[in-house]
Amino acid sequence: EAGVAQSPRYKIIEKRQSVAFWCNPISGHATLYWYQQILGQGPKLLIQFQNNGVVDDSQLPKDRFSAERLKGVDSTLKIQPAKLEDSAVYLCASSFDSWLAEQYFGPGTRLTVT
Amino acid sequence: ELKVEQNPLFLSMQEGKNYTIYCNYSTTSDRLYWYRQDPGKSLESLFVLLSNGAVKQEGRLMASLDTKARLSTLHITAAVHDLSATYFCAVWIYGQNFVFGPGTRLSVLP
Numbered sequence: 001e002a003g004v005a006q007s008p009r010y011k012i013i014e015k016r017q018s019v020a021f022w023c024n025p026i027s028g029h030a031t032l033y034w035y036q037q038i039l040g041q042g043p044k045l046l047i048q049f050q051n052n053g054v055v056d057d058s059q060l061p062k063d064r065f066s067a068e069r070l071k072g073v074d075s076t077l078k079i080q081p082a083k084l085e086d087s088a089v090y091l092c093a094s095s096f097d098s099w100l101a102e103q104y105f106g107p108g109t110r111l112t113v114t
Numbered sequence: 115e116l117k118v119e120q121n122p123l124f125l126s127m128q129e130g131k132n133y134t135i136y137c138n139y140s141t142t143s144d145r146l147y148w149y150r151q152d153p154g155k156s157l158e159s160l161f162v163l164l165s166n167g168a169v170k171q172e173g174r175l176m177a178s179l180d181t182k183a184r185l186s187t188l189h190i191t192a193a194v195h196d197l198s199a200t201y202f203c204a205v206w207i208y209g210q211n212f213v214f215g216p217g218t219r220l221s222v223l224p
Contacts, residue, residue, distance in 0.1 A: 033212075042216050055211075056211045100162065103147075103159060104159065105149075107155070
């Protein structure tokens with residue numbers, strides 16, 4: 001079974017630039033999550049999708065971050081404009097359902113904002 | 115606001131020894147998850163605990179959940195070097211979704 005795919009794996013941008021990350025969940029997984037993990041900390045949930053609808057985006061900084069999952073499969077997370085404090089690893093995870101919610105994580109995208 | 119704490123944050127132990135990592139949380143929940151993360155890698159699901167008194171074991175790791183005490187433990191038996199990693203617990207609260215603890219960085223020394 002293929003795992004969660006993410007791209008790019010690494011990205012370096014200057015502050016005030018924009019960046020986008022892509023995630024393809026495990027086939028058949030209805031629930032998709034985006035997390036931000038700052039070095040030395042636990043992941044922080046940014047947004048959760050159930051199919052193509054948003055379940056929770058309470059911790060998404062909506063003035064600069066946006067995410068979509070138009071067809072209920074893959075998803076993109078965008079930052080515009082980026083700030084220095086956005087430097088982190090962005091993890092995508094998926095689960096078969098939102099009740100058991102055993103999440104399978106992708107390899108992550110390491111973002112450095114200079 | 116849900117707070118999830120882990121203790122200890124750093125743990126250095128010798129091979130063959132036993133130890134316990136503690137995860138406590140501030141709001142009632144009956145769903146708790148344990149993950150492992152190797153340096154530079156993503157997270158791997160270890161255990162899903164869904165009810166009070168739940169106990170799960172896999173190899174040298176055993177996890178338990180006491181929802182009344184708002185406490186989960188991850189017990190390591192006869193540690194080996196391959197267990198060196200960072201271990202996270204995560205709690206799910208309806209309306210607050212998933213909150214991860216800060217992680218326990220474990221080093222198992224020969």
